[in-house]
Amino acid sequence: MINDDAYNNRDHIPDAESYPPRWREEASAFRLALGKRALLNWAYGDDMRQIFDLFLPEDEPRGLMVFVHGGYWRAFAPEDWSAFAKGGLDAGWAVAMPGYTLAPAARISRITREIVQALTIISEAVPGPLRLAGHSAGGHLVARMLCADAMLPAAVADRIASCVPISPLGDLRPLLETTLNDDLRLTPREALGESPTLLGPALDVPVRVWVGGAERPAFLDQARALSAAWGVPCDVAPDRHHFDVIDDLKDKDSALMQAILG
Numbered sequence: 001m002i003n004d005d006a007y008n009n010r011d012h013i014p015d016a017e018s019y020p021p022r023w024r025e026e027a028s029a030f031r032l033a034l035g036k037r038a039l040l041n042w043a044y045g046d047d048m049r050q051i052f053d054l055f056l057p058e059d060e061p062r063g064l065m066v067f068v069h070g071g072y073w074r075a076f077a078p079e080d081w082s083a084f085a086k087g088g089l090d091a092g093w094a095v096a097m098p099g100y101t102l103a104p105a106a107r108i109s110r111i112t113r114e115i116v117q118a119l120t121i122i123s124e125a126v127p128g129p130l131r132l133a134g135h136s137a138g139g140h141l142v143a144r145m146l147c148a149d150a151m152l153p154a155a156v157a158d159r160i161a162s163c164v165p166i167s168p169l170g171d172l173r174p175l176l177e178t179t180l181n182d183d184l185r186l187t188p189r190e191a192l193g194e195s196p197t198l199l200g201p202a203l204d205v206p207v208r209v210w211v212g213g214a215e216r217p218a219f220l221d222q223a224r225a226l227s228a229a230w231g232v233p234c235d236v237a238p239d240r241h242h243f244d245v246i247d248d249l250k251d252k253d254s255a256l257m258q259a260i261l262g
Contacts, residue, residue, distance in 0.1 A: 003177045006218040009242040019243045020080070027082035038082070044098065044121035050114060052098040052122055053078045055085045061094035063128030063161070065260065066119065067249070070136025070167075073111055074103045074183050084249040091252040091261055094126045100141075104183040108140075108172070108194050112150065115141045119156055129161035133260050135246050139168025140196065143226065148202035149193075157203055164260045166210045167219050167242055170197035170226035174218065197226045207232040208259045212240030235259065 010016040031038045031053075039054040065088040069081050078097040085095035098118035100111045123130060134142035143165045144150055172191040175181055192198060201207065211223035213236045220236070227234030235255070237245055248254035252261075 001178045001181075003174045003218070004179055006216060007175065007178055007180065009216060009219075012216060013241050013243050016243060020076075023083070024080050027080055030083040030086065031079075040079075042121075042125075044118045045114065047101050047114075049077070049099045049101045050118070051078065052096050052118055053082065054122070054125055055082070055089055055095045055097075057089045057092050057094060059092060061126050061128065062092045063094070063131065064123065064126040065093045065095045065131045065133065066122060066142075067095060067097050068115060068132075068134035068138035068141045069097065069099075070134070070138045071102075072180055072184075073100075073106075073108055073137045074180075084246060086250040087248070087252045087254065087257040088261070091257065093131070093261060096122045096125070098122065104185060107185055107190065109190055112141060112144045112194060115145065116150055116152055119145065120153055123156045123159060128159075130156070130159045131161050131260050131262075132163040133166060133249070134168070135166045136242065137169060139165035140170065140172075140194075143168055143170060143196035143201075143207075144194065144199075146201040146203045146205055146207070147196055147199045149199070152203075160203060160205050162260060162262060163205050163207045164210055164256070165196075165207070165223075165226065166256075167212065167215060167245055168196075168209065168222060168226055170222050170229070171195045197222075197229045201230055206262075209234040210245070210256060210259065211236055212242060212245035213238045214241040215245070216242065 088095040248256040
């Protein structure tokens with residue numbers, strides 16, 4: 001397929017295969033260290049993957065940060081990413097990490113609806129403002145939450161204080177020409193209808209697009225296109241590639257965390 005290499009991160013990142021097991025190991029240690037402040041596997045639906053983990057700060061939360069993971073809508077689960085809640089927790093925010101049914105069992109349009117459902121349930125767990133962040137496919141999903149057809153309940157939408165799509169896939173049409181689509185099963189119509197770059201935001205929420213300066217050109221193009229289409233800033237993190245661009249989620253004082261939490 002003509003776009004396979006353009007959207008292939010793994011083959012262009014040194015030692016790429018070491019990242020997922022490292023994430024899982026760090027996540028497990030992080031949950032263990034939190035003890036009772038790690039509330040795991042809460043259900044927001046009936047499917048086994050319709051769950052979320054909720055991490056609580058030591059004191060009363062200032063609000064709720066929600067991080068939606070990536071993996072091309074085909075891989076990973078909340079338990080792989082727990083350590084990336086550190087920055088939010090250290091800043092005094094509760095952090096929720098929802099899962100979703102993975103492709104090919106679910107199409108992207110269904111996954112979008114699942115995240116709407118997840119946010120609706122998650123928002124009941126912690127009062128205060130909601131701050132959304134997501135990486136890669138998760139960046140797509142948090143951006144979709146701001147589009148009119150996502151149909152978030154008003155009580156949830158009104159609480160969203162910021163949204164930071166990190167290395168997002170905002171225009172899904174190029175994925176039609178990748179072998180990824182064997183699992184995603186995108187049609188041209190669905191690619192149009194699930195592309196936040198083409199839909200535009202309906203909610204008046206501060207948005208900053210974030211991307212690594214060392215990412216594949218296709219991801220830099222995707223981030224800049226979403227930024228331009230929505231009229232919002234695009235921050236390019238120097239020297240960060242697609243797998244380490246999220247490392248600054250662990251540091252409450254990082255520029256990335258300042259963008260998310262304000």
